[in-house]
Amino acid sequence: MQRGICNCVCTLVEKIEVWSCGAFLAFLLALSRVYVGVHYPFDVVSGVLVALIAFLLVR
Structure with missing residues (x-):
């Protein structure tokens, strides 16, 4: 059970990092x-x- 929660949190953090990098690149463009x-x-x-x-x- 503990491992599943950790995987969800890591996935959420990774998604936030990817979205922020994408938003920053779009802003620079x-x-x-x-x-x-x-x-x-x-x-x-x-x-x-x-x-x-x-x-x-769409979301």
């Missing part, structure tokens, strides 16, 4: 798009909002 001048800040924020809404609907 969005920031680079604005910095390079390819997109306006409003475009990037709109894209992030659309992605979050799609994520919440």
Whole structure:
């Protein structure tokens, strides 16, 4: 029983690490798009909002 609980906690911690790394990389990518001048800040924020809404609907 003890081992099963530990495995669940480790899995949850690993998921949090993966999601935070992914979110950080997405943030850097969005920031680079604005910095390079390819997109306006409003475009990037709109894209992030659309992605979050799609994520919440699919999840």
